[in-house]
Amino acid sequence: MEELDLLKRSWKKNEHSFEQVSENQIYKMIHKNSSSVVKWILIIGIVEFLLVTALGIFMPDDNYAKTLEKNHVATLMSIITIISYCVVIMFIYLFYKNFRTISTTDSVRKLMKNILRTRKTVQYYVWYNLGMFVILFIIIMFSFCYYDEKFIQLFDKVSIKDNANMIWAGIIGLFIAMFAVMFGLLWLFYRLVYGFLLRKLHRNYQELKKIDL
Numbered sequence: 001m002e003e004l005d006l007l008k009r010s011w012k013k014n015e016h017s018f019e020q021v022s023e024n025q026i027y028k029m030i031h032k033n034s035s036s037v038v039k040w041i042l043i044i045g046i047v048e049f050l051l052v053t054a055l056g057i058f059m060p061d062d063n064y065a066k067t068l069e070k071n072h073v074a075t076l077m078s079i080i081t082i083i084s085y086c087v088v089i090m091f092i093y094l095f096y097k098n099f100r101t102i103s104t105t106d107s108v109r110k111l112m113k114n115i116l117r118t119r120k121t122v123q124y125y126v127w128y129n130l131g132m133f134v135i136l137f138i139i140i141m142f143s144f145c146y147y148d149e150k151f152i153q154l155f156d157k158v159s160i161k162d163n164a165n166m167i168w169a170g171i172i173g174l175f176i177a178m179f180a181v182m183f184g185l186l187w188l189f190y191r192l193v194y195g196f197l198l199r200k201l202h203r204n205y206q207e208l209k210k211i212d213l
């Protein structure tokens with residue numbers, strides 16, 4: 001946006017003689033920048049979807065499938081996976097739709113409205129993925145605790161010890177720490193990638209508000 005800052009400074013110096021032209025130039029630059037940002041949101045969303053799909057296809061093995069069956073969550077995980085794919089594909093379609101809409105926007109107020117819509121769509125997408133991670137983590141941990149033979153044996157051994165409460169507090173603390181680290185890394189990824197793009201859109205929105213006054 002350095003070009004925009006230079007253009008704004010030039011506009012202020014000559015605002016009486018070149019105001020309309022400068023406003024139009026600033027709008028075109030913001031429009032182009034916003035379209036580019038939304039295009040990157042679409043690209044990153046598609047790449048993320050393809051990577052997750054590839055991991056889902058190539059990473060699991062027979063032991064993974066057997067573990068899900070043994071823990072009585074195979075069907076549930078399949079249903080959640082199908083729903084998740086459908087929802088993510090819907091979000092990618094919305095990203096594409098937002099990109100097409102912003103690319104063809106022809107007025108300041110429409111562009112402002114479309115920027116707000118795009119920001120909300122991305123925010124909903126991020127919160128959906130974070131929420132889905134929480135749900136999957138809870139399902140896996142509960143199924144592990146209730147059905148995994150090794151954990152059940154550990155439960156029996158710990159229960160008869162005098163300091164059982166302290167041991168269980170340590171185990172629960174370990175689970176919480178694992179969750180916090182994994183959730184934190186996922187949140188940090190979305191914060192760095194999508195957060196950077198959303199901040200650029202927010203800045204564009206603020207510049208458009210000045211033009212629309």
